[in-house]
Amino acid sequence: MNALLALIETIIIILIGGLSLGIARKLSARMQRRIGPSIFQAFYDVSKLFSKEPFYFKRLPIVYAISSMAFQIAAIFILIYGGDTMMAFFVSGAGAVYLAAGAFASPSVYSWIGGRRELLAIAAYEPVLFVLALSVSTHTHNIILIFPAVFIAMVPVLSVLLERSPYDVPAAHQEIVTGPYAEYAGPMLGILNIAKWAQLGFVYVLISMLVWSPTLAVNLTLKIVIVAAAVFITILIDNATARVSRKTMIVTLPIITLGLMALNIAVMHLAGII
């Protein structure tokens, strides 16, 4: 029974991940005074992708695409079911790595370069997610009051995951089309899109765990507000900045985020709170 409930919640969270992509596009468009696509655009895209003719080059990229999706969904499920946060984090990380592996196994230079950049991005953002997951798993209640830096650090991470400037390096549209996704088409691209939704959903759940309230309504509102705030700030920054080079990314992203969090931890440690 518990497992069934967790499964339903997992599906809802994946859908929220997909919805957030549409909302992000709409928001971005409104900021640029465009009308923008419908907020359900991500769902339309994927349903169309599944109606396309399947074709493939080799088995390996397909295996990795399916693994990526399976691991991302499993990560959310484990988190919701009440398995540990750290365990879920590792499973989600595996899903991210399989995406890069799929790009490497594809028969094109563009996808290969995309895969390499994806890997670099993973090395830059996973440590931040790691600290978030750890702070969520070792503390309870309103963690944001103890670790405000963790929330701030999530903004650059979200800009990688939502493929937004300044850190949209793997999917750099001007040079390599869609990065690791370059060689996927049809249903397989659809599967990778769902993997992306799941990954976003996973991160949103982690972010939402930063706040807590005993009343259900307040609790839910708080969680929605904090996730929406993170997405909104990410889009705002996206519209105000240009994409950085990957060297700048690998240097600035960890330094800004981890530096802030280190400062946070140090201050709290010295203050005797943790």
Add this chain to the structure above:
Amino acid sequence: MSFQEIAALMTIAVPLLAAIAVFTTGKGRNLQGLIYIAAIVISISSIAMVFGGLNRFTLVFPEFSWIVILGLEILLTGIFLYYAFKLKSIIIAAAAVIEIIFSALSPLNTAPPLAVDSLSMVLILITSLLGSVISIYSLHYMRNDERKREFFTVIFVFIAAMNGAVMANENSWFILFWGVTSLCSFLLIKHPETHEAQKAAKLALTINTAGGAALAVGMYLAVSYYNGDSLESFSSASMAVPAIFLVAAAMTKSAQFPVQSWLPGAMAAPVPVSALLHSSTMVNLGIYLLLRISQVFADSPALSAGVAFIGLISFVAAAVLAAAQSNAKRLLAYSTISNLGLIVMCAGIAQPHALMAAIIFLIYHALSKALLFLTVGSVKEKTGSEDIEDMRSLSGKSSFLTAALITGIVSITLPPFGMFASKWMIIGAASANPGIIIPLAIGLGVTSLYYFKWVGVIISPTDPAVKDKQPKEYRFSISILLLSIIALSISIIPVAQSIARAASETFELSPDLFTLELSGGLFPLVIILLVSIISFLAFFIPPKGRRIKGYACGETEQYLPAGEYYLSKNYQTIFKKFVYALSIFTFILMVVVGVL
């Protein structure tokens, strides 16, 4: 003598006998049969010992055995001095003399010379089983070698010494076996007799005899001033001063910054030697020593933080250096330093979960490193190169070797394999010191970067695929490792449970401290296993749809992307200097604070 005691003794005696037999037989077929028999008997006796139960037992020898040990130590010193003279190295000579003086000065004591508990058993299993597989692999790999008899003699002595060292309880026995492993590693690295190998061997001997001297001094101090007659007596902060010497010795064996340089140098040796040094012997001994004396760290915050940070520095720095290597063996050497750094960190934290993490990491690391090195050796025979760029599209040429490499890499980086290790480690680390968390996170990120960059090169496809013959000769040893990794991974739950039990017995702490920490019960784990199995099976389901060819946006010219290695030689040197300074500073800080 009980059956278990005989089996334990056999894990030392059989390799020694095998060494003698190999050394005295002629060339040709004899050797092959002999090595197969020796490998099988060693494996069986180590497994038989474990089946006798995980309880601790001691082995007592007649009174006069100390004379034999002293005689052997003098002989060992003589050999060290001979090589010191030959290599014109004052450091080696001085270290050898210090070692013999201090171990001869140590008063006699009554501790049982050999004691086997569950930690020793884990190490004996690793050494005996992996050592046997590696020696079988070497049979074919070293087939054209002129001096293969000497080579195998040293390998078997090495296995015997390693088994002896992890059983040794009394100080002088431990020092003797420790010295023998240093000597064997020197002889094996020197084996190709090239200029590079000679240089690397000299460096290894210098660092390791210095470590041996530190060990002897530490043990002497322990016996003479702190009433510590055996490794077991290292159990509280009152032993901090001798423990510091032991930590220094362990750092040399386990190749931690700033004394790590001998391990990347040792890649001049043939592949089986690297596999032996990195997985089944040598580097594990330092970790073993640290785990043995970990109760000192648990009692002394200064030592604990010092050791943990030395491990942490090695973990992160070696991972960054590994990302800059284009040679597969060199990459593996740095990754060993890095992974060992993680284990050293766990031993330093000395909190129950960290200790469990150290043991499980030790097992998975040994298996995966053995598999990776042996596979790289086979690839080298196949393609004539051990450079990562030359392994491009290996998946098109040999699916077996590709599977072996990927399994080796995945088994220590991704769930469900190395996950428990990481999880426990993090629980331990987080509760011990919040300063560890962020460097740890960076190190984990870089680790996945350098490993999967390599995977990416291997699995990048060729069009059309080139089909080569699969290597038959190495199939046996590589398959065994492959299967045992998969078996261990599938049975992760019972493995984790038995490691928890072994850890609580070894460290004599309540079993309640060594829980598996599964908040959601076993169900999430089952889900992870299920998902892994699904992605494994996905490979065997034929894909639907039309098969197409690769497309490069209309470009006709075929070009391949070159690998990215981030740090040039110059930057690597600067980075290394910085890390040396940092690690020496940490060590000195630890000594100063620890002694005061």
